[in-house]
Structure formats: C-alpha cells, structure tokens
Amino acid sequence: MKKIVNPWRGVEGYRCYGCDPNSPQGLRMEFYEDGEEIVSRWQPRPEYQGWVDTLHGGIQATLCDEISSWVVFRKFQTSGVTSRMEVRYLKPVHTSDDHIVLRARVEEQRRNIVRIGVRLFDGRGELCTEAVCVYFLFPKEKSRTEFHFCECSVEEAEG
Template identity: 80%
Template sequence: MKKIENPWRGMKGYHCFGCDPHSEQGLRMEFYEDGEEIVSVWHPRPEFQGWVDTLHGGIQATLADEISSWVVFRKFQTSGVTSRMEVRYHRPIHTTDERIVLRAAVRQQRRNLVEIGVRIFDGAGTLCTEATCLYFLFPKEKAREEFHFCDCSVADGEFDPLKA
C-alpha cells in the first residue's frame, strides 16, 4: 500500500473533523491506496461510543463519508460533496478494538456522480458496516479555486498500516 499525502496538512484554517491530524476532538484519519481501493486503519476511542464500548452509528457514518471523499480526491483528483448516503449496520463495532479497517472503492460513475462502496471491518476482520455514498464531483477548476484542492498524491515506498 502507498500512503496518501494529505494536501491540506498545515494549511491555515484547515480543521476537518475527519482528517485533520491535529484535531483534538476529530477522527484524525489517514489513508492508503491499495490498488483500486482506498484504505484507512482507524483506532476507536472511548469518546466515540454510543452504548457502552460500542462505536456510535453516527461516527461510523462519518468514517464512511470521509473515506469516500478521499476516494474522490485520489481517484479523480478533484473534490466534491456527498449527495446521498446509505448505511447498513450488520454487527456492532467495539471502541475497545485496537483498530478497525475501512475499505472504499468506486462502484460506478455517471457523468459527475460517483457511487462509492465502503466496508468497515472490526478488529477481528469481521464485516460490520457497509455504506454506499453518492458523490457529486466538482469540476477541477472549481475544486482548485474555491476549495483549495491541489494534487492528492502518494508517498514514495510501500507501507502496510496493518503491520504498523
């Protein structure tokens, strides 16, 4: 896998709840490219529970939404917005898990609409949650001018976040 570089890291005014690595309250997600998939290995924290030791469903939806945006950034080199999202919760995810793994990929594209499939696995590797996000892609010029999008590239060398 290749680590995706966060193009906004250190930018003034950048405080994304999902991916700002310095957000005290945020998710602090990082992303990797694994062929056609974007992967995130995320470490649950107790403050994100709904029921005791159970990851809140809204946080799971936010994780799915965030990784979907990174599919757009990396695979289309632009930004966009979530137009629709459907989440199916199959099994609980525990905040006591050392890590969970998210995998997302493009399912289909129709003009400027992209359907992205997301799977969330618990610490044991069991599929717990699935989401489908429909993303509206911005034209690249609009993404650059209005949303400060720049190149979404990967770092040199291979990295396996599952072994780190």
Template identity: 55%
Template sequence: MKKIINPWTGMEGYNCIGCAPDNPFGVHLCFYEDGEDIISKWKPSANYQGWLNTLHGGIQALLLDEVCGWVVMRKLQTTGVTSKMETRYKRPISTDDTELTIRAHIREQRRNIVVIDATLTDSAGNICTEATCTYFSFPREKAERDMHFVSCKVEGE
C-alpha cells in the first residue's frame, strides 16, 4: 500500500472539506493506493453525528464521494465531478468507532464517464454503507487549467 501525495497541499485557497489538511471543519482524509483500490482510514467523532452516537448519513456520503474523486485523480490522472451518486445505508456507524475504512475502485469507464464502487466499513469489518458514483472526468487540459491539477503521485514516484 502506497500513500498518495495530495497535489494541492499548500495551494492558496485550497479548503476541501474532504481532504484539505488545514480546513478546521474538514474530515482531513489521506489516501492510499492498494492495487486497483484507493483507500482511506478515518476516525469518526461526535462532531459528525446525526442521531445520538451515530455518524450522520451526509458525512458517510461525503466520505464515499471523496474517495471516488481520488480514484479518478490517481487512476486516470485527471479530475472531474460527481454527476450521480447512489448510496445504500446498510447499518449504523457509531461515532465511537475506532477506525473506518473507505475503499473504492473503478467498475467501468466509457470515454469520460466513470462508474466507481465504494464501501464504508466499520472497525469490525462490517460494510455499513455502499455507494456507486458516476463521475464525469475532465480532459487533462481542463483539469490543469481549471483545477490546477498536474498529477497525482504516490510516495516514491
């Protein structure tokens, strides 16, 4: 498993709620490449609860959407936007859980449309939430011009 280098770290104005390390309200995700999968580990807290001791469903969707975006960046070396997301909540996640695993990979790609499957697993290994994101990936030139994207490397590259 190799750590992915965040290409926007240190960029002025970069404040993504999912992955910006300095956003005081963000979830501060870091990502790793594990074969075809992109994964992240995250510890929930009561700051992100919906119901008592239960991780808010919107936060779960945010975590899954974010990992899907990083799949596009790392695997396709471009950026894009989510055009559709289907989320299935299978079991509640406790805000007291020690570590969640967020994992995603490309299911299929047709030109600039990418379908990505993602899961959110609790520390006991139970899949709690699943999502399928349909992503519209940008041409490399647009990613560079509009999103300041150069490349998405792993440590050691």
C-alpha cells in the first residue's frame, strides 16, 4: 500500500471535517492506495458514540462518504460531489476498537457519474457496514479553478 498525499494540506481555508489532519473535532482520516482500492485505517474516539461504546451511524456514513471522495480524487484525478448514498448497517462498530478499516473501489462509471462501493470492517476484520456512494465528477478544469485541485499522488515509500 502507498499513502496518498493530501493535495489540500496547507491550503488557506482548508478545514474538511473528514480529512483535515489538523482539525481537532474532525475525523482526520488518512488514505492509502491498495491496487484498485482506496483504504483508510481509522481510530474511533468516544466522542463519536451514538450509544455506549457504539460508533454513531452518521459518523459511519461520513467515513464512507469521505473515502468515496478520495476514490474520485485518486482514481479520476478530479473532484466531485455526492449525489446519492445508501448505507447498510450490518453490525455495531465499537468505539473501544483500536481501529477500523474502510475499503472503497469504483463499481461502475457512466460518463461523469461514478458508483463507489465501500466496506467498513471492525478491529477484528468483521464486515460491519456497507455503503454505495454515487458521485458526480466535475470536469478537471472546474476542479482546478474552483476547488484548488491540482493532483492526487502517492508517496514514493511503501506504507
């Protein structure tokens, strides 16, 4: 796996709830490329509970949505917006787990519409949540001029 470089790190005004590494309240997600998949290993925190020791379903949905956007950034080298999302909660995710793993990949593309499948696994590797995110891709020029997207690359060293 290779770590994906965050192209917005250090950009003035960048405060993404999902991936800003300096956001005290945010999720601070990091992403890796593993073949066709984008992967994130994330540590749940107690402040993201819905019920005692249970990761809030809205946080799970946000994690799935965020990794889907990174599939778009890396695999299509542009940005976009979520147009639809469906989440299936299969098992509880515990905030006491030392980590969870998300894996996402492109399932289908039709012109500028992309369907991305996401799987969320608990610390024991059990599938807990599945999501399908449908993304509308921006033209690359719009992505550069309006959203400061330049390139989504990976670090040279293996992660």
